[in-house]
Amino acid sequence: MTGAVDLSAHDRASRRLQLTEEGQLRHFITLDGLDQAMLTDILDTADSFIEVGERTIKKVPLLRGRTVVNLFFESSTRTRSTFELAAKRLSADVLNLDINTSATSKGESLSDTLLNLEAMASDMFVVRHSQSGAPHFIAESVTPGVSIINAGDGRHAHPTQAMLDMLTIRQHKQRFDGLKVAIVGDILHSRVARSQIRALQTLGAEEVRLIAPGTLLPADVDSLGCTVEYDMRRGMKDLDVVIMLRLQKERMEGALLPSEREFYKLYGLDTEKLALATPDCIVMHPGPINRGVEIESAVADGSQSVILNQVTNGIAIRMAVMSMAMSGQVEDRAARARQQGGDL
Amino acid sequence: MTDIPEVPALLDTLEQTLRRYLSDRGITDPLLVGIRTGGVWIASELHQRLGLAEAFGELDISFYRDDFSRIGLNPRVTPSHLPFETEDRDLVLVDDVVMSGRTIRAAMNELFDYGRPSSITLVALIDLGGRDLPIQPDVAAHRLELPPSQRVKLVGPDPLKIEVREVKA
Numbered sequence: 001m002t003g004a005v006d007l008s009a010h011d012r013a014s015r016r017l018q019l020t021e022e023g024q025l026r027h028f029i030t031l032d033g034l035d036q037a038m039l040t041d042i043l044d045t046a047d048s049f050i051e052v053g054e055r056t057i058k059k060v061p062l063l064r065g066r067t068v069v070n071l072f073f074e075s076s077t078r079t080r081s082t083f084e085l086a087a088k089r090l091s092a093d094v095l096n097l098d099i100n101t102s103a104t105s106k107g108e109s110l111s112d113t114l115l116n117l118e119a120m121a122s123d124m125f126v127v128r129h130s131q132s133g134a135p136h137f138i139a140e141s142v143t144p145g146v147s148i149i150n151a152g153d154g155r156h157a158h159p160t161q162a163m164l165d166m167l168t169i170r171q172h173k174q175r176f177d178g179l180k181v182a183i184v185g186d187i188l189h190s191r192v193a194r195s196q197i198r199a200l201q202t203l204g205a206e207e208v209r210l211i212a213p214g215t216l217l218p219a220d221v222d223s224l225g226c227t228v229e230y231d232m233r234r235g236m237k238d239l240d241v242v243i244m245l246r247l248q249k250e251r252m253e254g255a256l257l258p259s260e261r262e263f264y265k266l267y268g269l270d271t272e273k274l275a276l277a278t279p280d281c282i283v284m285h286p287g288p289i290n291r292g293v294e295i296e297s298a299v300a301d302g303s304q305s306v307i308l309n310q311v312t313n314g315i316a317i318r319m320a321v322m323s324m325a326m327s328g329q330v331e332d333r334a335a336r337a338r339q340q341g342g343d344l
Numbered sequence: 345m346t347d348i349p350e351v352p353a354l355l356d357t358l359e360q361t362l363r364r365y366l367s368d369r370g371i372t373d374p375l376l377v378g379i380r381t382g383g384v385w386i387a388s389e390l391h392q393r394l395g396l397a398e399a400f401g402e403l404d405i406s407f408y409r410d411d412f413s414r415i416g417l418n419p420r421v422t423p424s425h426l427p428f429e430t431e432d433r434d435l436v437l438v439d440d441v442v443m444s445g446r447t448i449r450a451a452m453n454e455l456f457d458y459g460r461p462s463s464i465t466l467v468a469l470i471d472l473g474g475r476d477l478p479i480q481p482d483v484a485a486h487r488l489e490l491p492p493s494q495r496v497k498l499v500g501p502d503p504l505k506i507e508v509r510e511v512k513a
Binding site for chain 2: 327
């Protein structure tokens, strides 16, 4: 039911920023404003990259000679290494910059950092930042022809994670319509959850169910278009997919929960609660998992868990998004090259 | 109006010529690989006619094209599918039309990322001339000269037909 629907002003602005006039991807900041066709294209392109990952030589020459810079203002070994691997499998040159240790800690502004980096002639920045909106800001001020990929910003979005989750769901369930999907746990502090909700709705899931205590739900929960369930046992009924979120201890300020034990009893996914869902219900978790806090080991390692698929899918999705965005920038890059040539 | 034989007749020629070519070289265990989309249809036909036991492979060359920095990525890319090991095998690479030779170069680059084959035999239904690269089919059913404003396209899969189309200036 997307496409012809009235887009909000925000969605329209997101579209204008992320897409070329022909509707090609050129920045990947948020899933807002991207329609079902675009998300499906990303999943389909990722399928081809999964096959590449099964070959002897797991590389294609698409981004050969291009430079991809991992600009991580917030550290994350796992996300950064999958982006690095994805870029390398596209034959790109990769530069890893952990900005917390360099100039910005000396007070350099975001724009200045960027200008200095652009002098290195990069074609793409993969940005992770603790401030919501940082990749957006960078995309708006960066030189035309340079792509920005959001690797997670503040509490706002983590679009590549959401897309790899969608790929996993599609691999096991084949389609999205008719699916009942629950997201469980610390939704308030989770940028992943926001992107997952958007992805599921755009791809046509029948129901997105949020299962969490009131203290871990965002203030705007009523505007998210999801059903809400405080009682997890009731919430597990009829589920096709359950996505467990990590309890973000380091993000919590103030006592939002009585204790981890209490949380596990009420909202942890154990064998008993999983049995309340459909027999084919798959268990997902963006990781890293806290065994015994949000998920029982037996479930995390059990037959319904698809947690390990997600690494392979993560590389494929990132390869897809990076090559599509690089493709979308072809014209702007050519224009910039002509301009620079003309300066001689 | 150029006179092109019907596809079934072309396939007969292709089959006979390929059999002779392979036997002259002592290739007894070939692996067929078709280039999407037209090459896959032809490979499928040849696979049947030659009665090969092993399945044929399908190659999507979108990631290996030499014009990515000009025209970007093909939005309709689909996964390649090679259900066999290519190491030390005699491959038969099949395409419907060979013209500039760039598709074949891309296909060979891709094939070598799967392993090192013993040999590659290039089979084309139509050799259109107009090469940009020094690549020639080992076996071709029909050689065709067309004016620069025209191209041929294989349509199918059922029935397979060759169409001559005008290219916009």
